[in-house]
Amino acid sequence: xxxxxxxxxxxxxxxxxxxxxxxxxxxxxxxxxxxxxxxxxxxxxxxxxxxxxxxxxxxxxxxxxxxxxxxxxxxxxxxxxxxxxxxxxxxxxxxxxxxxxxxxxxxxxxxxxxxxxxxxxxxxxxxxxxxxxxxxxxxxxxxxxxxxxxxxxxxxxxxxxxxxxxxxxxxxxxxxxxxxxxxxxxxxxxxxxxxxxxxxxxxxxxxxxxxxx
Numbered sequence: 001x002x003x004x005x006x007x008x009x010x011x012x013x014x015x016x017x018x019x020x021x022x023x024x025x026x027x028x029x030x031x032x033x034x035x036x037x038x039x040x041x042x043x044x045x046x047x048x049x050x051x052x053x054x055x056x057x058x059x060x061x062x063x064x065x066x067x068x069x070x071x072x073x074x075x076x077x078x079x080x081x082x083x084x085x086x087x088x089x090x091x092x093x094x095x096x097x098x099x100x101x102x103x104x105x106x107x108x109x110x111x112x113x114x115x116x117x118x119x120x121x122x123x124x125x126x127x128x129x130x131x132x133x134x135x136x137x138x139x140x141x142x143x144x145x146x147x148x149x150x151x152x153x154x155x156x157x158x159x160x161x162x163x164x165x166x167x168x169x170x171x172x173x174x175x176x177x178x179x180x181x182x183x184x185x186x187x188x189x190x191x192x193x194x195x196x197x198x199x200x201x202x203x204x205x206x207x208x209x210x211x212x213x
């Protein structure tokens with residue numbers, strides 16, 4: 001079975017039915033422009049959005065954990081409940097599927113153990129927040145993770161969650177869905193499910209490959 005066939009078997013339906021996965025509905029992401037970015041937000045400040053543009057609005061996000069490890073295997077955004085006819089690997093400007101060989105993928109690198117989905121406009125807000133904090137705090141600036149992300153994942157008692165929604169600018173509707181990536185560092189691809197009229201129905205980023213039955 002090819003990799004895309006496996007993704008299709010897992011995610012073509014409106015629900016995921018696999019004993020190795022446990023699914024959680026995390027909440028909703030707001031996309032003000034539909035230009036979706038997936039990246040490690042701590043190392044990629046200028047990640048390009050996907051070539052395919054998505055609907056504008058609020059959309060449910062699902063987290064699929066590997067039961068045995070309790071690690072996040074997949075993160076999914078659903079844009080509609082229409083049937084998925086096909087899946088394709090998501091690409092950004094300048095990336096062409098026909099250039100890949102064998103098991104090669106397009107995706108994003110993770111060095112911090114954290115990935116995210118966000119709108120390109122929200123990425124700009126995050127970058128502006130980091131610049132404002134740096135200029136305001138100077139030598140006391142501890143980095144955007146400590147200043148912005150850390151409190152959503154840890155408190156004085158330790159880890160509190162594996163994923164969270166964050167708003168880098170309270171004056172704007174866009175938010176970030178940030179989460180732990182599988183077993184940690186790596187290079188991870190995303191896949192878009194398309195409907196009958198070639199419209200995007202969902203997008204999934206894979207961190208741990210779970211074989212469908």
